[in-house]
Amino acid sequence: KNEVEQSPQNLTAQEGEFITINCSYSVGISALHWLQQHPGGGIVSLFMLSSGKKKHGRLIATINIQEKHSSLHITASHPRDSAVYICAAATFSGGGADGLTFGKGTHLIIQP
């Protein structure tokens, strides 16, 4: 079974700072998902990536397959970025029914 570790668990930063959230996994994967969950809200898929880098607005996700590591970066952070960020490793051959192993999440607070 894949093990997914996220760091940090909690992160408080000032508006405008560059944010990095890390995710490491133990078994080779088909894809890595980054999800966002606002307080009391639903889960939104931000990125699905299997190699390289993807960018959407101020969010950037990278993955290093050899090192089994992914990062989520937020540039020019804003209070509306405050949320829990979850990474999930997808393995579609021999894995669980949904193929997903979730990290415990990183609770991000951006202060004005």
Added chain:
Amino acid sequence: NAGVTQTPKFRVLKTGQSMTLLCAQDMNHEYMYWYRQDPGMGLRLIHYSVGEGTTAKGEVPDGYNVSRLKKQNFLLGLESAAPSQTSVYFCASSPRDRANYGYTFGSGTRLTVV
């Protein structure tokens, strides 16, 4: 463009009561999933379905039952609620080709069992 809709959004149950959570998706996805989210833990799969009329157990199925009579709906039932089932429940769906198209999640149901 509703995506995945969960009802109800909040519910308080007394121990021993029963209830059904409804998940509906309008994307014609084949696969549907029920998860629970507890503090300090990653999402855990309760049950899943790979098509209409089929369901299977996930990682934490005890105390829950599911049904998928229609492709667009996936119901999660608690026959006799227990305080340990206090959690946030998420439904998700995906096409069969989830490796390329990923998953869509609902907004969650916050359940408290007292």
